[in-house]
Amino acid sequence: xxxxxxxxxxxxxxxxxxxxxxxxxxxxxxxxxxxxxxxxxxxxxxxxxxxxxxxxxxxxxxxxxxxxxxxxxxxxxxxxxxxxxxxxxxxxxxxxxxxxxxxxxxxxxxxxxxxxxxxxxxxxxxxxxxxxxxxxxxxxxxxxxxxxxxxxxxxxxxxxxxxxxxxxxxxxxxxxxxxxxxxxxxxxxxxxxxxxxxxxxxxxxxxxxxxxxxxxxxxxxxxxxxxxxxxxxxxxxxxxxxxxxxxxxxxxxxxxxxxxxxxxxxxxxxxxxxxxxxxxxxxxxxxxxxxxxxxxxxxxxxxxxxxxxxxxxxxxxxxxxxxxxxxxxxxxxxxxxxxxxxxxxxxxxxxxxxxxxxxxxxxxxxxxxxxxxxxxxxxxxxxxxxxxxxxxxxxxxxxxxxxxxxxxxxxxxxxxxxxxxxxxxxxxxxxxxxxxxxxxxxxxxxxxxxxxxxxxxxxxxxxxxx
Ligand code: FRU
Numbered sequence: 001x002x003x004x005x006x007x008x009x010x011x012x013x014x015x016x017x018x019x020x021x022x023x024x025x026x027x028x029x030x031x032x033x034x035x036x037x038x039x040x041x042x043x044x045x046x047x048x049x050x051x052x053x054x055x056x057x058x059x060x061x062x063x064x065x066x067x068x069x070x071x072x073x074x075x076x077x078x079x080x081x082x083x084x085x086x087x088x089x090x091x092x093x094x095x096x097x098x099x100x101x102x103x104x105x106x107x108x109x110x111x112x113x114x115x116x117x118x119x120x121x122x123x124x125x126x127x128x129x130x131x132x133x134x135x136x137x138x139x140x141x142x143x144x145x146x147x148x149x150x151x152x153x154x155x156x157x158x159x160x161x162x163x164x165x166x167x168x169x170x171x172x173x174x175x176x177x178x179x180x181x182x183x184x185x186x187x188x189x190x191x192x193x194x195x196x197x198x199x200x201x202x203x204x205x206x207x208x209x210x211x212x213x214x215x216x217x218x219x220x221x222x223x224x225x226x227x228x229x230x231x232x233x234x235x236x237x238x239x240x241x242x243x244x245x246x247x248x249x250x251x252x253x254x255x256x257x258x259x260x261x262x263x264x265x266x267x268x269x270x271x272x273x274x275x276x277x278x279x280x281x282x283x284x285x286x287x288x289x290x291x292x293x294x295x296x297x298x299x300x301x302x303x304x305x306x307x308x309x310x311x312x313x314x315x316x317x318x319x320x321x322x323x324x325x326x327x328x329x330x331x332x333x334x335x336x337x338x339x340x341x342x343x344x345x346x347x348x349x350x351x352x353x354x355x356x357x358x359x360x361x362x363x364x365x366x367x368x369x370x371x372x373x374x375x376x377x378x379x380x381x382x383x384x385x386x387x388x389x390x391x392x393x394x395x396x397x398x399x400x401x402x403x404x405x406x407x408x409x410x411x412x413x414x415x416x417x418x419x420x421x422x423x424x425x426x427x428x429x430x431x432x433x434x435x436x437x438x439x440x441x442x443x444x445x446x447x448x449x450x451x452x453x454x455x456x457x458x459x460x461x462x463x464x465x466x
Contacts, residue, residue, distance in 0.1 A: 003087055007087055013058045024310070025307075026421060028461070031315040037312075038296060041054055041055060043102070045285050047104075067097060068111075076334055079465045086138060091117070098116045098157065099114060099156065099278065101158060110190060112158040113130070128141070148195050159218045163257060173214065180210065182198065182219075213232075215231040215278065220289060246297060252327065252329070273424070273433035274434070274436070276295065289323075333425060337363075340463070352448050356445065357457055359376055359444065360443055366454070368451060369386075370384075379440075380437040386409065389426065406431045413427075417460075421436050
């Protein structure tokens with residue numbers, strides 16, 4: 001299909017979008033108007049305003065030839081739709097304008113993304129450039145990096161940044177032995193790139209076999225170290241970790257730009273819940289490292305989610321602030337989100353004595369020790385004891401309970417609820433658990449246990465996408 005046809009199809013899909021009762025539609029998280037959304041892309045604060053692009057298939061609740069949608073915001077809370085950013089109309093992106101990032105190139109908002117191409121014998125990938133004008137109109141500049149030798153067609157997801165007088169880019173890749181890798185490139189301009197080498201991956205930096213493909217790398221300085229966020233595919237599930245189909249985690253290390261080496265420590269999961277993948281970060285004007293993730297995971301039960309009946313699937317996480325404290329990454333809800341709080345209430349007492357609370361759009365701040373549990377919307381149960389937290393819900397496939405765990409001593413939780421999602425921030429950002437769930441009615445929280453809890457509760461105002 002040519003560009004006009006692709007745009008026409010998307011327009012028709014949006015005009016036909018479901019407009020009836022939609023109890024699972026988030027009130028303050030970002031979700032697609034219709035169709036499937038996955039990774040956040042091109043997150044940047046540019047000339048004071050936030051831009052957030054996203055992988056979007058407007059034509060179906062399925063993966064496929066992705067478009068880039070585009071939202072803009074002045075405050076990280078309320079967003080407005082910008083013109084469709086990218087549609088997969090060119091030969092070098094025929095099977096999707098895949099994930100990428102945005103940079104400020106001397107005052108020009110510039111996108112780098114992957115042109116995904118499939119053909120009968122396999123696939124290839126081009127890293128492509130595009131510029132965005134003040135009105136949000138995008139002009140494609142075409143490919144700037146072709147497939148490097150020694151890799152399969154799975155080379156994608158450029159994350160670009162400026163360091164001293166050069167541009168740098170990391171790409172997720174798979175080598176010919178089907179090992180996941182991260183490649184580092186350097187460029188004097190955004191048009192001309194030189195491959196410096198593999199800086200991390202399976203069989204590198206002391207890792208053994210560590211997955212057949214690494215997606216969505218993001219490398220940035222935090223505190224006095226560097227952090228590599230990446231999504232390795234193919235890590236075998238362990239007893240209480242790596243339980244999702246694909247993992248999203250980070251390594252702390254120090255990038256040697258000269259030698260193109262990144263010696264690093266262990267892999268840590270970024271989120272211990274059921275749905276989290278393909279996050280992307282940016283540096284805000286006030287120096288904060290802000291992250292959005294996709295509240296979904298590909299390749300397993302995603303297509304059993306009931307919102308498909310309403311013609312859409314998936315949401316993003318809330319924006320989060322990252323810090324490095326005592327050598328560990330912490331994630332806290334972006335401070336802007338406190339502006340959503342309304343009607344504060346406070347409760348104290350044995351867990352089982354707390355009132356049933358509406359958690360359709362709510363924030364709970366909880367001090368808890370001992371054994372307690374809370375069930376959201378008769379569907380998702382969070383229980384705490386001295387060993388940590390367990391999150392349990394019925395599998396969408398079998399109805400059998402499935403679990404996710406966070407191990408450690410829990411003193412404090414902040415829980416953000418939005419219709420069909422929950423994000424649990426543990427001990428002031430030491431851990432996070434994110435999950436979607438699909439309650440039958442307006443979700444209520446019901447408490448159990450003898451542990452003494454103290455609870456601050458707020459309702460959260462909706463955010464607008466206008
Ligand atoms: C991660 C991912 C990326 C790819 C995009 C395609 O979810 O598979 O590697 O660019 O999604 O939509």
